[in-house]
Amino acid sequence: xxxxxxxxxxxxxxxxxxxxxxxxxxxxxxxxxxxxxxxxxxxxxxxxxxxxxxxxxxxxxxxxxxxxxxxxxxxxxxxxxxxxxxxxxxxxxxxxxxxxxxxxxxxxxxxxxxxxxxxxxxxxxxxxxxxxxxxxxxxxxxxxxxxxxxxxxxxxxxxxxxxxxxxxxxxxxxxxxxxxxxxxxxxxxxxxxxxxxxxxxxxxxx
Amino acid sequence: xxxxxxxxxxxxxxxxxxxxxxxxxxxxxxxxxxxxxxxxxxxxxxxxxxxxxxxxxxxxxxxxxxxxxxxxxxxxxxxxxxxxxxxxxxxxxxxxxxxxxxxxxxxxxxxxxxxxxxxxxxxxxxxxxxxxxxxxxxxxxxxxxxxxxxxxxxxxxxxxxxxxxxxxxxxxxxxxxxxxxxxxxxxxxxxxxxxxxxxxxxxxxx
DNA sequence: ACCTGAACACCGTTCAAGT
DNA sequence: ACCTGAACACCGTTCAAGT
Numbered sequence: 269x270x271x272x273x274x275x276x277x278x279x280x281x282x283x284x285x286x287x288x289x290x291x292x293x294x295x296x297x298x299x300x301x302x303x304x305x306x307x308x309x310x311x312x313x314x315x316x317x318x319x320x321x322x323x324x325x326x327x328x329x330x331x332x333x334x335x336x337x338x339x340x341x342x343x344x345x346x347x348x349x350x351x352x353x354x355x356x357x358x359x360x361x362x363x364x365x366x367x368x369x370x371x372x373x374x375x376x377x378x379x380x381x382x383x384x385x386x387x388x389x390x391x392x393x394x395x396x397x398x399x400x401x402x403x404x405x406x407x408x409x410x411x412x413x414x415x416x417x418x419x420x421x422x423x424x425x426x427x428x429x430x431x432x433x434x435x436x437x438x439x440x441x442x443x444x445x446x447x448x449x450x451x452x453x454x455x456x457x458x459x460x461x462x463x464x465x466x467x468x469x470x471x472x473x474x
Numbered sequence: 475x476x477x478x479x480x481x482x483x484x485x486x487x488x489x490x491x492x493x494x495x496x497x498x499x500x501x502x503x504x505x506x507x508x509x510x511x512x513x514x515x516x517x518x519x520x521x522x523x524x525x526x527x528x529x530x531x532x533x534x535x536x537x538x539x540x541x542x543x544x545x546x547x548x549x550x551x552x553x554x555x556x557x558x559x560x561x562x563x564x565x566x567x568x569x570x571x572x573x574x575x576x577x578x579x580x581x582x583x584x585x586x587x588x589x590x591x592x593x594x595x596x597x598x599x600x601x602x603x604x605x606x607x608x609x610x611x612x613x614x615x616x617x618x619x620x621x622x623x624x625x626x627x628x629x630x631x632x633x634x635x636x637x638x639x640x641x642x643x644x645x646x647x648x649x650x651x652x653x654x655x656x657x658x659x660x661x662x663x664x665x666x667x668x669x670x671x672x673x674x675x676x677x678x679x680x
Numbered sequence: 681a682c683c684t685g686a687a688c689a690c691c692g693t694t695c696a697a698g699t
Numbered sequence: 700a701c702c703t704g705a706a707c708a709c710c711g712t713t714c715a716a717g718t
Contacts, residue, residue, distance in 0.1 A: 296701060320692060330703045335693070370679050395657040428679050437673060440659075444650035451601040453646075467643060471677025473576050473634050502682060526711060536684045541712070 300337050302327040307348050315388030316345055345393050346404035349383075353408050356383050360415035369422045374469060376419055377442045380412070381461050384446035391447035398439070413439055441468050506543050508533040513554050521594030522551055551599050552610035555589075559614050562589050566621035575628045580675060582625055583648045586618070587667050590652035597653035604645070619645055647674050 306327035310318035320341070324334040338344035356379050366372035384390050397405035398413070416435040423429040445468065449461040512533035516524035526547070530540040544550035562585050572578035590596050603611035604619070622641040629635040651674065655667040 293700060299702080319690085321690085330705095331692085332694070332704080333702055336701070341692095373679065392657075395654065395659075399657055399659045423679065430673070430676060430678055430680060432669075433673060433678055437670065438678060440654050441650075441670065441673065441678075444647075444654040447653055448601065448646050448650040451598075451605055453601075453605045463638075464643065464647065467636070467639060467647065468674065469678050470636060472636055472639055472644060472647075472675050473579065473629065474636060499681060505683075525709085527709085536686095537711085538685080538713070539683055542682070547711095 296337075299327070299329050299333055303329065303334055303337055303344075304347060307344050311345075311348055311387050315390075316341075316393055317389050340404075342393065342397065343404045345390070346408060349387060349390065350405070350408045352383060352386075353412060356380050357408075357412045357415045360412075360419055364418060364422065369419070369426050370428055370469070373419050373423060373438070374465065376416075377438065377465055377468075378462065380439070380442045381446045381449070381465065382458075384443060385450055385457065385461065388450060391443050391450060394443050395440075395447075398436075398443070502543075505533070505535050505539055509535065509540055509543055509550075510553055513550050517551075517554055517593050522547075522596050522599055546610075548599065548603065549610045551596070552614060555593060555596065556611070556614045558589060558592075559618060562586050563614075563618045563621045566618075566625050570624060570628065575625070575632050576634055576675070579625050579629060579644070580671065582622075583644065583671055583674075584668065586645070586648045587652045587655070587671065588664075590649060591656055591663065591667065594656060597649050597656060600649050601646075601653075604642075604649070 303323065306323045307318075310323045310326065320334060321331050323344075324331045327334070334344075338347065356376075359379055360376050363372040363376050366375070384394055393405060394409060397403055397409045400406050401410045413435060416439050420429060420433075420435040420438065442465075445461055445464045448464065449457045453460065509529065512529045513524075516529045516532065526540060527537050529550075530537045533540070540550075544553065562582075565585055566582050569578040569582050572581070590600055599611060600615060603609060603615045606612050607616045619641060622645050626635060626639075626641040626644065648671075651667055651670045654670065655663045659666065
């Protein structure tokens with residue numbers, strides 16, 4: 269059946285053009301690359317809610333082409349920030365060799381917060397993706413959560429984690445701190461994030 | 475001068491209609507009331523980003539009338555949620571008589587988080603307003619911050635607050651927790667907020 | 681003084697039509 | 700298979716014109 273329709277089309281349809289080994293047509297590859305570059309610029313300038321039509325225009329393609337490559341906004345976001353988020357995920361593994369498990373957690377949360385803060389509005393997308401694991405960005409977040417779990421398990425084993433807390437709680441609060449330090453409050457946002465991470469780890473009262 | 479133009483207009487312009495003691499024309503009062511009712515419904519249904527045109531339509535007035543009464547979206551939000559935010563502010567004063575200063579802080583932060591969570595997207599507006607005190611919503615927030623300061627000073631006096639923390643830090647994190655528990659994560663959001671407040675107060679590690 | 685509703689420039693998204 | 704660009708329904712916001 270599959271064969272039949274393919275054969276029939278091969279007799280009728282024109283040559284679809286050169287195909288690289290990956291199986292993706294050359295013009296599609298080009299469009300995708302241009303879209304990603306335009307999205308990177310737009311997200312850096314206007315945050316994650318940058319205009320889709322504008323991104324397509326700046327990439328020199330029609331809006332429908334953008335939708336063909338990235339059906340939901342989340343897909344485009346994942347394509348732009350997914351790799352660097354994966355780097356943060358990988359960092360968690362490296363930090364497992366760190367002698368002090370609390371220092372390891374602190375360093376990792378700082379890296380996560382810094383990453384989320386690099387694109388305005390990304391905290392909202394991450395929070396959404398954490399709740400919907402079966403999505404493009406959600407899959408990256410699931411990996412991040414798994415990495416966090418390893419760090420947290422190590423804390424539990426050395427009895428340094430407050431009972432009842434989960435790795436989800438920590439990632440959620442890291443995202444919340446990234447959100448809070450991304451709203452143009454006066455002062456250095458980096459220092460402010462650091463300060464809030466301190467409060468998160470050691471508490472407000474005693 | 476003032477007198478002159480007023481006199482001149484009184485000769486030319488038609489009777490502007492009945493004026494209540496407040497100095498506001500009756501139709502304006504009516505429009506304002508209908509707009510607020512429509513906004514309350516719309517915010518409850520769609521959150522704080524509900525369509526302005528739709529609110530005007532449901533209030534039975536033109537869009538420009540909405541803008542005349544509430545020039546910026548923030549003004550409408552402040553008119554809708556300002557009073558109940560003031561109630562939270564007032565609660566801080568009542569809680570100063572509470573014997574345990576930590577319990578007082580906990581109860582107040584819980585009330586603040588619950589309030590912000592009652593309207594979707596309000597956390598973003600509050601965060602923005604905290605950074606811009608000279609705005610409609612900002613003035614309410616300034617009062618809230620002042621109230622928080624009293625609770626925090628009491629904590630400091632009994633040496634129960636971690637050194638280096640400010641009332642701003644606590645309000646910021648309360649807003650962040652409200653934001654984090656407003657993103658449709660699985661589970662009961664009330665319980666989740668409570669859990670995160672615990673972590674905020676007592677810390678993640680030890 | 682206040683309201684009206686048409687209008688503007690934009691937005692996200694989809695479509696039939698092309699190659 | 701992929702791209703095009705016109706089109707749709709919406710949005711926030713402003714305007715000249717009315718009463």
